[in-house]
Amino acid sequence: MPSGAAAKRVMLLAGVVMLALLIAGFVVGAIGSQMFGAPRFLAQPAIHLPPQPVFPISAAKESLGYSDYPKEAEEKPAADAEHPPAAGSADHGDAEEEHHFKPMGVTQFAITNTLLSAWLTSIVIILFFVLGARKRAMVPGRFQSVVESIFEGVLSFASSVLGPEMACKAFPVVATIFFFVLFNAWIALFLVPIYQAVGLGSGGLWDFELKAHLIRPAGTDVNMPLALALISFVFVEYWGIRVLGLGYFKKFFAFGNLLRGRPSGLIDVFVGILELISELVRIVSFTFRLFGNMTAGEILVVMITFLVPFVANIFVFGLELLVGLIQAVIFAGLTLVFLSLAVHHEEH
Amino acid sequence: MVELGINLPLLIAYLVTFVILLAILYQFAYKPLMAAMDQRSERIQEGLSAAEQARQEAASSQAAIEEQLNEARREGQRLLDQAREASQRYRESEMERARQEAEAFAERARADIQRERDAALDELRASFGDLAITAAERVIRRSLDRQAHEELITQVLEEGESLRRG
Numbered sequence: 001m002p003s004g005a006a007a008k009r010v011m012l013l014a015g016v017v018m019l020a021l022l023i024a025g026f027v028v029g030a031i032g033s034q035m036f037g038a039p040r041f042l043a044q045p046a047i048h049l050p051p052q053p054v055f056p057i058s059a060a061k062e063s064l065g066y067s068d069y070p071k072e073a074e075e076k077p078a079a080d081a082e083h084p085p086a087a088g089s090a091d092h093g094d095a096e097e098e099h100h101f102k103p104m105g106v107t108q109f110a111i112t113n114t115l116l117s118a119w120l121t122s123i124v125i126i127l128f129f130v131l132g133a134r135k136r137a138m139v140p141g142r143f144q145s146v147v148e149s150i151f152e153g154v155l156s157f158a159s160s161v162l163g164p165e166m167a168c169k170a171f172p173v174v175a176t177i178f179f180f181v182l183f184n185a186w187i188a189l190f191l192v193p194i195y196q197a198v199g200l201g202s203g204g205l206w207d208f209e210l211k212a213h214l215i216r217p218a219g220t221d222v223n224m225p226l227a228l229a230l231i232s233f234v235f236v237e238y239w240g241i242r243v244l245g246l247g248y249f250k251k252f253f254a255f256g257n258l259l260r261g262r263p264s265g266l267i268d269v270f271v272g273i274l275e276l277i278s279e280l281v282r283i284v285s286f287t288f289r290l291f292g293n294m295t296a297g298e299i300l301v302v303m304i305t306f307l308v309p310f311v312a313n314i315f316v317f318g319l320e321l322l323v324g325l326i327q328a329v330i331f332a333g334l335t336l337v338f339l340s341l342a343v344h345h346e347e348h
Numbered sequence: 349m350v351e352l353g354i355n356l357p358l359l360i361a362y363l364v365t366f367v368i369l370l371a372i373l374y375q376f377a378y379k380p381l382m383a384a385m386d387q388r389s390e391r392i393q394e395g396l397s398a399a400e401q402a403r404q405e406a407a408s409s410q411a412a413i414e415e416q417l418n419e420a421r422r423e424g425q426r427l428l429d430q431a432r433e434a435s436q437r438y439r440e441s442e443m444e445r446a447r448q449e450a451e452a453f454a455e456r457a458r459a460d461i462q463r464e465r466d467a468a469l470d471e472l473r474a475s476f477g478d479l480a481i482t483a484a485e486r487v488i489r490r491s492l493d494r495q496a497h498e499e500l501i502t503q504v505l506e507e508g509e510s511l512r513r514g
Contacts, residue, residue: 050355125369126373129376151381
């Protein structure tokens with residue numbers, strides 16, 4: 001580490017370079033190129049909400065609309081012959097023309113870039129924890145300390161919401177949700193060159209046009225938050241029933257007072273219906289909270305890069321790191337809170 | 349639904365991915381980590397209690413040493429006092445004995461003197477008797493004149509005196 005004047009000079013130099021990059025980025029970015037007529041550094045990015053299939057290749061080509069693309073004229077007959085357009089494709093003609101991309105049908109199976117990303121993330125999580133937990137030294141090394149302190153932090157968080165006994169039982173699922181969301185968000189930021197540059201496209205090495213990233217943050221695929229939300233929902237209901245038995249459903253079907261002939265029982269019934277709805281709405285809110293945050297983050301990164309390339313993104317990256325952490329905490333934390341509500345319902 | 353990208357197989361794929369991840373993490377990360385942490389906290393607890401015990405032991409042994417020192421000090425003081433007292437007593441008894449001996453000696457001496465005196469007096473008395481008888485004999489034997497009497501008595505007394513002196 002350089003100290004004193006040397007450090008100051010390095011800092012100053014870095015600041016100057018950053019400023020120069022910021023100005024250059026502004027000039028060659030979308031705004032600057034409009035203002036000064038400079039050549040645009042990046043093409044306008046295409047935003048796709050649905051995940052894009054990358055495997056098998058035929059599915060990818062179909063979804064990416066290779067067949068409609070003029071440059072791929074020679075592929076068109078083959079693609080058409082092998083994969084006749086799905087019945088729904090006519091409905092999405094506009095989208096296809098606009099993006100040259102057709103989302104998969106609801107039941108069509110293909111491996112998407114988001115699923116690949118989820119697998120990559122899973123492997124990283126497994127490596128991280130299994131390596132961290134493998135040695136089990138009594139006096140932990142640095143890496144083991146990091147893994148253990150993260151682990152312990154989540155555990156104490158769960159304990160503070162649920163109490164130590166229940167926390168131990170609920171911990172694995174909640175922690176896995178937390179790490180899955182967190183790593184999915186963060187790995188996309190740390191591995192941004194791979195995520196942003198590697199993909200399927202058309203053209204040669206120089207006029208390469210990226211049409212689908214090979215991997216894309218799993219949080220931007222609505223199926224991933226939906227899957228987690230369903231798991232969280234099932235998990236909460238399971239523990240509610242397991243702890244309270246059939247009495248758990250009294251919360252939703254509160255006919256007790258009404259059957260005893262009390263008019264105020266009507267209110268209970270109504271409240272029960274509300275409870276039932278709110279229980280189900282959690283799935284939707286879980287899903288779209290995470291999906292929206294992750295997608296918005298990705299779009300923000302892409303758009304800022306498009307508008308002002310190079311260094312302006314640093315702030316967005318910092319923001320996105322924070323958002324990833326917050327979303328992970330919210331997803332895991334809300335699961336914990338709903339769990340504690342379900343388990344301790346009798347006491348309220 | 350389609351525009352949003354909801355896709356049933358994909359959803360199932362995520363569910364399966366998550367469940368597999370959960371299973372692997374549970375088996376290879378959570379359980380060992382939990383066990384390790386429990387073990388470590390147990391070990392730390394043990395260490396802490398051992399340290400506490402050692403501290404208590406040290407404190408108690410310190411106290412014991414202190415107690416022993418005090419005991420020894422008290423014992424020493426007691427022995428010293430005892431010795432002093434004994435010596436005092438001894439001195440007093442010795443003095444008493446010396447005094448008694450001296451007294452006994454003096455008594456004996458006094459008794460001897462008394463006895464000697466009594467013996468001497470007895471002897472003297474006997475001598476006086478003899479002397480008186482002798483003197484009477486002489487007086488009777490001679491004719492009784494005044495002059496002779498007085499000479500006689502004086503003579504006897506002188507003899508007695510010489511007796512006493514001897």
